[in-house]
Amino acid sequence: MSEEVIRTEGLTKVFSKHLTAVDHVNFNVKQGEIFGFLGPNGAGKTTTINMLITILKPTEGKASVLGVDIAKQDNNVRNVIGVVPQEYTADEDLTGLENVLLCSDLYGIPRKIAKERAIELLKLVELTDFKDKKVETYSGGMRRRLELACGLINRPKVLFLDEPTLGLDVQTRVASWDYIRKLKKEFGMTLFMTTHYLEEADALCDRVAIIDHGKIVVVGTPEELKHSLGGDIITLSIKEDPDVSELIRAVEHVKEVKNEDGSYRIKAEYGEVTAPFIIEALRRKGYTVTKLMLTEPTLNEVYLEYTGKSMRDTEESREAFRAQRMTMRRARA
Amino acid sequence: MSRLNEHRPSRFHGIWALTKRELKKWLKEPIILLMAILQPVLWMGLFGKAMNIGNMFSSSNINIPSIIPIPGQAIIPPQSGSITISGAALSQMFGDLGPNIMQNIFGVTDYFSYMAVGMISFIVMFTTMFSGMSIVWDRRLGFLNKVLSTPVSRGAIIFSKVLNASLRAMFQATIILILAVIFGLQVSSTFNVVNILGIYAAIFLLCIGLSSVFLALALRSTKMETQMAIVNLINLPLMFASNTFFPISQMPDWIQAIARVNPISYLTETIRQLTILPMQASVLMIDFTYLCIFAAAFSVIGMALSWRYLTK
Numbered sequence: 176m177s178e179e180v181i182r183t184e185g186l187t188k189v190f191s192k193h194l195t196a197v198d199h200v201n202f203n204v205k206q207g208e209i210f211g212f213l214g215p216n217g218a219g220k221t222t223t224i225n226m227l228i229t230i231l232k233p234t235e236g237k238a239s240v241l242g243v244d245i246a247k248q249d250n251n252v253r254n255v256i257g258v259v260p261q262e263y264t265a266d267e268d269l270t271g272l273e274n275v276l277l278c279s280d281l282y283g284i285p286r287k288i289a290k291e292r293a294i295e296l297l298k299l300v301e302l303t304d305f306k307d308k309k310v311e312t313y314s315g316g317m318r319r320r321l322e323l324a325c326g327l328i329n330r331p332k333v334l335f336l337d338e339p340t341l342g343l344d345v346q347t348r349v350a351s352w353d354y355i356r357k358l359k360k361e362f363g364m365t366l367f368m369t370t371h372y373l374e375e376a377d378a379l380c381d382r383v384a385i386i387d388h389g390k391i392v393v394v395g396t397p398e399e400l401k402h403s404l405g406g407d408i409i410t411l412s413i414k415e416d417p418d419v420s421e422l423i424r425a426v427e428h429v430k431e432v433k434n435e436d437g438s439y440r441i442k443a444e445y446g447e448v449t450a451p452f453i454i455e456a457l458r459r460k461g462y463t464v465t466k467l468m469l470t471e472p473t474l475n476e477v478y479l480e481y482t483g484k485s486m487r488d489t490e491e492s493r494e495a496f497r498a499q500r501m502t503m504r505r506a507r508a
Numbered sequence: 509m510s511r512l513n514e515h516r517p518s519r520f521h522g523i524w525a526l527t528k529r530e531l532k533k534w535l536k537e538p539i540i541l542l543m544a545i546l547q548p549v550l551w552m553g554l555f556g557k558a559m560n561i562g563n564m565f566s567s568s569n570i571n572i573p574s575i576i577p578i579p580g581q582a583i584i585p586p587q588s589g590s591i592t593i594s595g596a597a598l599s600q601m602f603g604d605l606g607p608n609i610m611q612n613i614f615g616v617t618d619y620f621s622y623m624a625v626g627m628i629s630f631i632v633m634f635t636t637m638f639s640g641m642s643i644v645w646d647r648r649l650g651f652l653n654k655v656l657s658t659p660v661s662r663g664a665i666i667f668s669k670v671l672n673a674s675l676r677a678m679f680q681a682t683i684i685l686i687l688a689v690i691f692g693l694q695v696s697s698t699f700n701v702v703n704i705l706g707i708y709a710a711i712f713l714l715c716i717g718l719s720s721v722f723l724a725l726a727l728r729s730t731k732m733e734t735q736m737a738i739v740n741l742i743n744l745p746l747m748f749a750s751n752t753f754f755p756i757s758q759m760p761d762w763i764q765a766i767a768r769v770n771p772i773s774y775l776t777e778t779i780r781q782l783t784i785l786p787m788q789a790s791v792l793m794i795d796f797t798y799l800c801i802f803a804a805a806f807s808v809i810g811m812a813l814s815w816r817y818l819t820k
Contacts, residue, residue, distance in 0.1 A: 229657060230657055231820065266533065280525030281660045283522070325654075
């Protein structure tokens with residue numbers, strides 16, 4: 176299971192003297208995992224994905240997908256990957272089925288096999304009933320699913336998803352997660368996705384990398400990243416008056432205790448495990464816990480910790496910005 | 509489900525898939541086709557019929573009295589007294605002159621046939637210039653990037669656009685030619701079925717040259733409006749500084765200089781040779797040679813520029 180599916184070494188893309196979009200990036204993605212790429216606008220997410228899917232050539236450094244070099248053997252890479260772009264690329268004038276068949280033609284799949292696969296995939300994404308309807312009648316969620324079907328037509332081993340739920344409402348987004356999980360589970364597919372919905376990364380990804388200013392600032396599982404912030408916050412109150420800070424501090428994994436007017440703010444690792452120990456320690460000394468609240472840091476805190484709170488004036492090109500706006504608008508159509 | 513994709517698109521497969529997509533989109537919008545054809549039809553119907561140059565030279569436009577007295581001293585050698593000639597005879601003389609002038613200037617006696625052929629060039633030029641523009645949308649909607657991430661060769665992406673432009677142009681040119689015949693285009697005695705193949709060949713040559721360049725332009729311009737402006741700016745001079753409406757020989761020198769390198773002139777000349785004029789092999793040879801050189805040079809430039817853009 177630990178086979179490396181994607182590997183980059185010093186991957187770099189320089190657009191101009193002033194704009195190094197991706198700056199010596201190193202990471203690897205293991206077989207069968209969902210790898211999330213997070214970062215603010217213009218951080219280099221899309222540029223990285225575009226290099227991995229061989230649309231852009233790296234200025235420097237190396238990367239391989241399934242052991243195939245993306246620069247030297249780009250056509251071999253294209254054959255084994257599936258791409259679900261950020262935009263709605265399906266042709267509105269054509270039907271859902273026609274669109275999937277067009278994709279299959281681009282991979283050179285013979286028509287007979289293509290038809291079988293297309294039917295199968297449209298069933299997978301629950302578009303069977305709409306396959307002969309023009310795409311212009313589809314909702315945002317249906318279009319996303321159609322894109323997914325197109326991305327799977329060549330039975331890829333690695334699927335790249337660029338902002339898979341951009342602009343979708345919560346219900347559709349959660350439903351999309353289910354499809355993505357299903358792909359991982361049923362087909363053992365490796366997925367590489369970019370997103371800037373942090374709860375999405377948290378819910379879906381086995382590991383995430385946070386990228387900022389073209390550099391990877393941290394890689395790890397969502398859990399690891401949250402723990403790296405120094406643990407959870409436990410807030411508790413006791414019935415009795417005396418200060419019990421020392422008592423709490425003695426419990427394992429507790430890192431910091433603050434008495435704020437009889438309410439204790441405790442920073443502890445593995446909060447959900449540590450909290451019962453604190454209660455037990457207090458109870459043994461005859462104290463009664465009246466109130467307890469456990470707050471886990473979310474990926475939001477992690478993200479802000481690593482990328483800073485300053486807002487970004489987007490460095491992305493106007494075209495990229497426009498594309499994103501158009502995607503969001505069409506998602507709601 | 510975990511097998512690798514065992515199929516590889518052949519070059520032809522990719523070109524055909526992409527061309528088919530464009531054609532399907534095109535045929536699903538008959539309104540656009542209709543509008544595209546309507547413009548040259550209006551030119552033909554209004555301009556071609558209203559500009560009745562042949563009739564301008566007819567004797568009815570010269571008010572000749574039935575009896576014309578001429579003073580004797582105006583005759584060489586001078587006569588005494590005055591003589592009269594019959595206006596009807598003079599009118600007959602001028603009447604014969606009109607078609608003669610037309611024949612010498614336009615090569616045919618009716619202006620409509622002359623300009624209707626020009627309209628074929630007109631629609632070919634328009635179709636080719638605008639059709640490359642769809643790639644601006646393909647790029648903006650992300651379709652281009654999606655195709656770039658599939659194993660279809662870059663060359664196929666470019667060539668399918670060029671091919672699509674050419675097919676559209678040929679189709680529309682056919683409709684215009686048929687309509688022109690219905691409206692009164694008179695084909696020469698040398699016209700036959702083989703000539704039609706020649707017409708298609710000439711249109712195809714102009715198309716691949718022009719559309720390659722405009723495709724490269726469209727790929728680089730981020731705005732559709734820029735491209736529209738460019739097309740609108742150059743189509744008028746290209747059309748008027750050519751033999752589309754008037755013969756080059758009657759133009760001032762500086763326009764002649766432009767018209768003689770303008771590929772539109774050569775396409776129009778070729779089609780005229782093949783339809784309304786008595787065919788001259790030597791003229792056709794020159795025209796086709798020029799069109800071939802144009803097609804080769806411009807498609808190489810255009811495709812090279814597009815290629816560089818797509819493999820950045």
